[in-house]
Amino acid sequence: MNKVVANADEAIRDIKDGMTLLLGGFGLCGIPENCIAALVRKNVRDLTCVSNNAGVDGFGLGLLLQKKQIRKMISSYVGENAEFERQMLSGELQVDLIPQGTLATRCLASGYGMPAIFTPAGVGTEVAEGKEIRNFNGKDYLLEYAFDADFAMVKAWKGDTHGNLIFKATSRNFNPLMAMAGKITIAEVEHLVPAGELDPNEIHTPGIYIQRIFQGAAYEKRIEQLTVQKRN
Amino acid sequence: MNKVVANADEAIRDIKDGMTLLLGGFGLCGIPENCIAALVRKNVRDLTCVSNNAGVDGFGLGLLLQKKQIRKMISSYVGENAEFERQMLSGELQVDLIPQGTLATRCLASGYGMPAIFTPAGVGTEVAEGKEIRNFNGKDYLLEYAFDADFAMVKAWKGDTHGNLIFKATSRNFNPLMAMAGKITIAEVEHLVPAGELDPNEIHTPGIYIQRIFQGAAYEKRIEQLTVQKRN
Amino acid sequence: MLDKNGIAKRIAKELKDGYYVNLGIGIPTLVANYIPKGMNVVLQSENGLLGMGPFPFEGEEDPDLINAGKQTITTVPGSAFFDSAMSFGMIRSGKVNLTILGAMEVDENGDIANWKIPGKMVKGMGGAMDLVASAKNIIVAMQHVNKAGESKLLPKCTLPLTGIRCVKKIVTELAVLDVMESGGFRLLERAPGVSVDHIVKSTAGRLLVEGEIPEMQID
Amino acid sequence: MLDKNGIAKRIAKELKDGYYVNLGIGIPTLVANYIPKGMNVVLQSENGLLGMGPFPFEGEEDPDLINAGKQTITTVPGSAFFDSAMSFGMIRSGKVNLTILGAMEVDENGDIANWKIPGKMVKGMGGAMDLVASAKNIIVAMQHVNKAGESKLLPKCTLPLTGIRCVKKIVTELAVLDVMESGGFRLLERAPGVSVDHIVKSTAGRLLVEGEIPEMQID
Numbered sequence: 001m002n003k004v005v006a007n008a009d010e011a012i013r014d015i016k017d018g019m020t021l022l023l024g025g026f027g028l029c030g031i032p033e034n035c036i037a038a039l040v041r042k043n044v045r046d047l048t049c050v051s052n053n054a055g056v057d058g059f060g061l062g063l064l065l066q067k068k069q070i071r072k073m074i075s076s077y078v079g080e081n082a083e084f085e086r087q088m089l090s091g092e093l094q095v096d097l098i099p100q101g102t103l104a105t106r107c108l109a110s111g112y113g114m115p116a117i118f119t120p121a122g123v124g125t126e127v128a129e130g131k132e133i134r135n136f137n138g139k140d141y142l143l144e145y146a147f148d149a150d151f152a153m154v155k156a157w158k159g160d161t162h163g164n165l166i167f168k169a170t171s172r173n174f175n176p177l178m179a180m181a182g183k184i185t186i187a188e189v190e191h192l193v194p195a196g197e198l199d200p201n202e203i204h205t206p207g208i209y210i211q212r213i214f215q216g217a218a219y220e221k222r223i224e225q226l227t228v229q230k231r232n
Numbered sequence: 233m234n235k236v237v238a239n240a241d242e243a244i245r246d247i248k249d250g251m252t253l254l255l256g257g258f259g260l261c262g263i264p265e266n267c268i269a270a271l272v273r274k275n276v277r278d279l280t281c282v283s284n285n286a287g288v289d290g291f292g293l294g295l296l297l298q299k300k301q302i303r304k305m306i307s308s309y310v311g312e313n314a315e316f317e318r319q320m321l322s323g324e325l326q327v328d329l330i331p332q333g334t335l336a337t338r339c340l341a342s343g344y345g346m347p348a349i350f351t352p353a354g355v356g357t358e359v360a361e362g363k364e365i366r367n368f369n370g371k372d373y374l375l376e377y378a379f380d381a382d383f384a385m386v387k388a389w390k391g392d393t394h395g396n397l398i399f400k401a402t403s404r405n406f407n408p409l410m411a412m413a414g415k416i417t418i419a420e421v422e423h424l425v426p427a428g429e430l431d432p433n434e435i436h437t438p439g440i441y442i443q444r445i446f447q448g449a450a451y452e453k454r455i456e457q458l459t460v461q462k463r464n
Numbered sequence: 465m466l467d468k469n470g471i472a473k474r475i476a477k478e479l480k481d482g483y484y485v486n487l488g489i490g491i492p493t494l495v496a497n498y499i500p501k502g503m504n505v506v507l508q509s510e511n512g513l514l515g516m517g518p519f520p521f522e523g524e525e526d527p528d529l530i531n532a533g534k535q536t537i538t539t540v541p542g543s544a545f546f547d548s549a550m551s552f553g554m555i556r557s558g559k560v561n562l563t564i565l566g567a568m569e570v571d572e573n574g575d576i577a578n579w580k581i582p583g584k585m586v587k588g589m590g591g592a593m594d595l596v597a598s599a600k601n602i603i604v605a606m607q608h609v610n611k612a613g614e615s616k617l618l619p620k621c622t623l624p625l626t627g628i629r630c631v632k633k634i635v636t637e638l639a640v641l642d643v644m645e646s647g648g649f650r651l652l653e654r655a656p657g658v659s660v661d662h663i664v665k666s667t668a669g670r671l672l673v674e675g676e677i678p679e680m681q682i683d
Numbered sequence: 684m685l686d687k688n689g690i691a692k693r694i695a696k697e698l699k700d701g702y703y704v705n706l707g708i709g710i711p712t713l714v715a716n717y718i719p720k721g722m723n724v725v726l727q728s729e730n731g732l733l734g735m736g737p738f739p740f741e742g743e744e745d746p747d748l749i750n751a752g753k754q755t756i757t758t759v760p761g762s763a764f765f766d767s768a769m770s771f772g773m774i775r776s777g778k779v780n781l782t783i784l785g786a787m788e789v790d791e792n793g794d795i796a797n798w799k800i801p802g803k804m805v806k807g808m809g810g811a812m813d814l815v816a817s818a819k820n821i822i823v824a825m826q827h828v829n830k831a832g833e834s835k836l837l838p839k840c841t842l843p844l845t846g847i848r849c850v851k852k853i854v855t856e857l858a859v860l861d862v863m864e865s866g867g868f869r870l871l872e873r874a875p876g877v878s879v880d881h882i883v884k885s886t887a888g889r890l891l892v893e894g895e896i897p898e899m900q901i902d
Contacts, residue, residue: 001701001723001761026511026548027534029527052548077588079534085585097586100510101552101594105344108549112337112768113775113817115368118346119556120597124575124628127593136347157528162725162734162761168433169545170512171528176547180776196760201400202434204547206733206763208703208725208778221527227535228522233482233504233542258730258767259753261746284767309807311753317804329805332729333771333813340768344549345556345598351775352816356794356847359812389747394506394515394542401764402731403747408766412557428541436766438514438544440484440506440559453746459754460741 003163003213004192008038011186011212015151017044018071022107022147022178023051023061024154027079027224030171031060034188034216035153039064048072050149052103052174054084059222068092076100079224099127102144104177109146111180111209116145152182155216156205159189160196163210164203176205185209188216235395235445236424240270243418243444247383249276250303254339254379254410255283255293256386259311259456262403263292266420266448267385271296280304282381284335284406286316291454300324308332311456331359334376336409341378343412343441348377384414387448388437391421392428395442396435408437417441420448466637466655466682471605473498473682474653475564475635478603479505486510486555486595488565489533491605495564506542508560510551510591515543532591552591556598563599565592567606567631569621572669574631574643576604577623589626596627608636608666615668617641617649639663640680641671648672653680685856685874685901690824692717692901693872694783694854697822698724705729705774705814707784708752710824714783725761727779729770729810734762751810771810775817782818784811786825786850788840791888793850793862795823796842808845815846827855827885834887836860836868858882859899860890867891872899 005011012035015021021039025031039047040063047070054073055061064070065083072094078084087093098106099121109117118141122128132143154175157168165187167175179185187205192215237243244267247253253271257263271279272295279302286305287293296302297315304326310316319325330338331353341349350373354360364375386407389400397419399407411417419437424447466474472494479485479499486508487493496518499505507516509531516531517538525536554560569577576596579589596602609615617634634641640653648670654663654677664671685693691713698704698718705727706712715737718724726735728750735750736757744755773779788796795815798808815821828834836853853860859872867889873882873896883890 001725027530029511029530029534075588077590079587089585097588099589099593100548100591101555101598104548104552105346111776112772113352113777114337114350115371115373116350118348119594120345121556121594123597125593125625127589139347141347160761164761164763166433167545169526169529169539170509170531172545172547173511174548177549180772194760200732200734200758200762200764201398203763203765206765206769206773207761208727208733208773223525223527223530223536224534225530225536226525227519227537228525229519231521233506259749261730261749261753307807309809311806321804329807331808331812332767332810333774333817336767336771343557344553345558351813353775353813355816357812357844359808392542396542396544399764401745401748401758402728402750404764404766405731406767409768412553426541432513432515432539432543432545435544435546438546438550438554439542440508440514440554455744455746455749455755456753457749457755458744459738459756460744461738463740 008034018046019150020048022152024175026173032153032155050074107177107181152185163207165205240266250278251382252280254384256407258405264385264387278303282306339409339413384410384417395439397437483561492564577621580624596630608638702780711783796840799843815849827857
């Protein structure tokens with residue numbers, strides 16, 4: 001049950017042009033830094049990336065945007081990213097904006113073998129256009145479909161050789177969901193330990209959802225909005 | 233945010249005849265022993281109980297059955313329980329048998345604000361009778377509805393005064409799901425600690441889903457099938 | 465007339481002991497500073513946290529601990545982390561008691577627009593559509609008029625909608641209003657020093673003014 | 684003719700390295716005893732465990748650690764606990780590679796009946812309907828004929844169904860068979876000492892016997 005690969009390059013070896021990728025993280029928090037760097041090195045192109053955000057200029061998914069490797073982004077909030085904006089306005093980049101809870105729940109649906117889910121998010125808005133609406137108990141819901149993605153890439157705090165994962169604080173965010181939703185899921189971790197070292201009661205993502213795992217390196221963990229208070 | 237009540241009797245004080253209750257546990261593992269005992273003392277009647285199993289003669293939900301307090305059981309497997317069988321065959325007790333995964337996912341739906349979910353379990357069987365069937369990608373699914381229950385009662389290993397819960401081993405089972413699905417959820421715990429003592433990273437059920445919590449007493453934790461091997 | 469902190473202070477009076485609250489970006493964030501002493505309110509951050517605390521002290525920031533605005537934060541005792549599906553699960557199932565968020569426009573039906581201006585760069589709706597579609601209790605914190613001096617309380621929203629029939633109450637620099645079941649705004653309170661006439665002139669949507677309108681008590 | 688352990692041994696040969704496997708109650712449970720040395724197979728118990736180990740030593744049983752048959756068990760290194768929704772989530776999403784379960788009847792279409800006998804006390808389907816509706820790979824472990832000597836491999840199940848068009852392979856005390864895409868059983872192997880004729884006579888459903896039928900290799 002050893003799922004360990006040497007590094008990010010080996011983990012993404014069979015990712016090909018035109019594939020659909022799910023990437024964990026919220027803003028720059030909990031993003032699979034090593035996998036993104038390897039995608040840049042491999043220079044795979046025409047990617048469809050499903051990720052809550054699209055990184056910033058020069059970091060996160062911004063690195064893939066810079067090299068024009070992404071054809072389409074499916075996100076809930078694309079933030080402040082000059083290159084993103086330029087590509088979107090020029091029509092080089094397709095962008096599908098979907099509600100954050102819909103994004104999360106569509107991943108959950110994939111991981112839980114549910115072909116579709118109902119959510120009220122977007123009813124009465126342009127998000128509902130072309131979608132099936134159904135009323136339950138007097139309230140309208142949209143039918144939203146599970147994702148069908150070739151690969152998922154997630155970042156965890158700790159992981160074991162069986163692929164069991166533990167996330168830290170709010171870097172959990174979309175990671176456990178996308179981990180469940182990939183046909184092949186790659187986990188990069190800050191601390192890779194032998195099977196048996198993690199408490200089975202504390203595991204957030206059971207290894208059955210993970211196909212490849214590796215010890216990440218040189219994490220930058222950039223902060224997008226540094227907000228602090230002075231001691232007095 | 234202190235949700236602590238003194239004991240089970242206080243926790244169930246406003247449960248009334250005819251209500252629908254969700255009860256955590258699998259077999260006798262992780263059942264809310266103190267709450268069940270209090271329901272017996274209070275002698276509320278005509279209950280609809282949603283629980284994966286129905287206890288055994290003389291323990292768990294068997295205690296409520298003995299006193300004829302249950303009008304209807306919604307379960308996946310009702311096991312070996314002579315009084316249960318007698319009441320069911322005599323027509324005193326209504327029994328709805330539903331697939332275990334359907335039971336779990338209908339609770340999840342309630343807790344996640346999804347009015348209904350799709351599952352393939354039961355397609356082509358008598359479970360599908362009268363239910364809506366829908367085909368996604370060539371496979372048939374049943375539409376199953378979220379539960380709408382007055383109270384949920386769960387048993388956790390550790391809990392804090394805010395209602396955050398941690399379960400132990402396989403006593404987790406249906407507990408986190410039913411905890412999310414009750415209009416009012418009561419948690420009984422083996423170890424009640426002040427808010428701040430549990431690691432926020434290790435919490436299985438966030439306190440927002442819990443309305444009342446108490447320190448349980450005198451846990452029996454009976455074993456239904458003792459299976460051991462001899463040392464040699 | 466209130467400043468941003470005044471609006472936040474007034475909204476803080478809507479909090480109740482035991483509430484779980486989601487605060488949007490902008491003025492709503494300031495509400496956290498005015499939670500009455502001794503009142504238990506737990507702040508939810510939709511990126512996966514219940515029990516959000518203040519900003520960390522300099523040097524103690526943790527890149528793995530941020531709020532939905534991507535700001536570094538801390539936790540309070542009794543907090544819990546979870547994934548985004550559970551986070552929106554608790555929002556959709558109505559466990560979050562109160563949502564406070566900003567808006568570009570609100571209308572007589574309680575519709576809200578706060579995510580998109582056609583022709584301008586669109587950043588996305590984030591979690592706003594989930595929040596407004598699910599919350600039982602939504603308070604909008606915003607300026608009564610926009611920078612061009614036009615009312616943001618309209619007969620009908622002109623911008624792309626975020627959600628429909630969802631706004632219950634509005635707190636602006638001029639007034640507290642609610643949205644009536646039958647449609648239309650109702651004036652509940654006026655800001656210190658602000659006349660009813662000023663509020664009437666600043667409100668484009670139908671406005672019910674009934675009886676004496678009390679001045680807000682915010683301190 | 685095989686005994687129960689023989690059936691379990693033969694089924695164990697269907698395991699592959701890296702498989703996640705759900706074992707039903709009865710003969711399937713015995714398969715755990717015959718996992719080839721050095722092969723990595725993780726056992727899933729649908730009450731919320733990946734990495735089920737053997738029974739505990741006397742005195743070391745933990746009432747909080749049981750399998751889906753409610754038996755006290757242990758865990759192996761690398762195990763994980765989860766709730767029942769995630770457990771059936773991994774089953775429904777096809778992450779569990781192989782499901783082995785018992786049956787009262789199996790038919791030419793791959794339909795299976797194993798939960799209810801009309802007129803007898805019905806205990807319930809437990810997780811069986813979820814498992815058979817979801818698993819990509821289902822092996823049935825059962826006796827070829829019932830106690831009355833009647834075949835359990837039928838043209839069409841007579842008992843209430845657990846699931847339809849789901850059984851891929853059947854291992855009995857007499858034979859290994861698969862269910863053909865087009866319907867009908869195909870004889871793959873015969874148990875040591877059992878004749879093809881015996882199997883043909885014991886099989887009520889349509890049975891394809893093509894060429895020489897090899898004897899099972901189980902040791």
